[in-house]
Amino acid sequence: MNPILVRPADMVRITTPALADKYIESQISALREQIGDKKVLLALSGGVDSSVVAALLIKAVGRQLVCVHVNHGLLRKGEPEQVIKVFRDEMNADLIYVDATDRFLDKLAGVTDPEQKRKIIGGEFIEVFAEEARKLDGIEFLAQGTIWPDILESEAGIKAHHNAGGLPEDMKFELVEPVRILFKDEVRMVGKALGLPDNMVFRQPFPGPGLGVRCPGAITRDRLEAVRESDAILREEFAKNGLEGKVWQYFTVVPDFKSTGVKDGKRTFDWPCIIRAINTTDVMEVTVEHLSPELMDHLVKRIITEVPGINRVLYDFTPKPPATVEYE
Numbered sequence: 001m002n003p004i005l006v007r008p009a010d011m012v013r014i015t016t017p018a019l020a021d022k023y024i025e026s027q028i029s030a031l032r033e034q035i036g037d038k039k040v041l042l043a044l045s046g047g048v049d050s051s052v053v054a055a056l057l058i059k060a061v062g063r064q065l066v067c068v069h070v071n072h073g074l075l076r077k078g079e080p081e082q083v084i085k086v087f088r089d090e091m092n093a094d095l096i097y098v099d100a101t102d103r104f105l106d107k108l109a110g111v112t113d114p115e116q117k118r119k120i121i122g123g124e125f126i127e128v129f130a131e132e133a134r135k136l137d138g139i140e141f142l143a144q145g146t147i148w149p150d151i152l153e154s155e156a157g158i159k160a161h162h163n164a165g166g167l168p169e170d171m172k173f174e175l176v177e178p179v180r181i182l183f184k185d186e187v188r189m190v191g192k193a194l195g196l197p198d199n200m201v202f203r204q205p206f207p208g209p210g211l212g213v214r215c216p217g218a219i220t221r222d223r224l225e226a227v228r229e230s231d232a233i234l235r236e237e238f239a240k241n242g243l244e245g246k247v248w249q250y251f252t253v254v255p256d257f258k259s260t261g262v263k264d265g266k267r268t269f270d271w272p273c274i275i276r277a278i279n280t281t282d283v284m285e286v287t288v289e290h291l292s293p294e295l296m297d298h299l300v301k302r303i304i305t306e307v308p309g310i311n312r313v314l315y316d317f318t319p320k321p322p323a324t325v326e327y328e
């Protein structure tokens, strides 16, 4: 049986656990038929799509799936640890973890242009992944978290379908795309039915270049840590205050300038931390989430006391347009 490449016009939207289970059952047999006793490789970022693909494949072919999790040093606090815990420890996946932080940050040192930064991160990612793939024997398939909107958008010429390709010419694999015909909400439904944790299944969008676009200009390790720590505080407080899953996207940015402050009677010269929290349906236009004064005060207090290098907290009230969601 060939995998279904096009979403059937009469396909019922997966909106219930029962429909999700039915989809999972049908995919398990389709995947087993397509893959046989061969091996499949997957770049597992820990995002919703690749996580659901991993969970489906683990159910279908177990350790014939080899997952590679590349830590480019620009992931959020606790992300690589969660990927290892969920997939290697709990699901018994064959998971290769590559900490390539130094490699990425060394290449990015001194690079200020946003597009150049994106190119370096994307290019280096493919290189690291290809290097790992070359070390493995007998891989015939490459799994990808392509979803139906990716196909629709690339057909409409809105964006290149970035999932397929990128690997060197000599590395040819047959593609396995078990969520290809699903919309995002359906992928989440399937992920939940597969038992993935809620904070993985319902997580907010996170850009491929990660925290790199939230550390504007040349990335330095200390400023990157300030972004990571302040982001972790923001996420923790949003979860505590019932905003997780309600606000579309929220994060912090630490720009590359310093201002004067005072701490314990001494002058400081440190970075500001900008909080951004937005709502949207299509990310073409976004509105700003207004936080309660109590939460705002609490966030300011935590960030200035817990994050080294920050002496000021700002809130971004700008909608899109004219501002984009990310700062780069």
Ligand code: XMP
Pocket (backbone or CB within 6 Å): 118, 205, 206, 207, 208, 209, 249, 283, 320, 323, 324, 325, 326, 327, 328
């Ligand atoms: P902007 O900043 O363009 O963001 O208003 C719109 C949405 O896209 C995400 N975004 C990215 N996602 N790679 C990604 O995978 C990227 O380079 C990238 N840039 C922005 C952003 O987080 C927001 O959800």
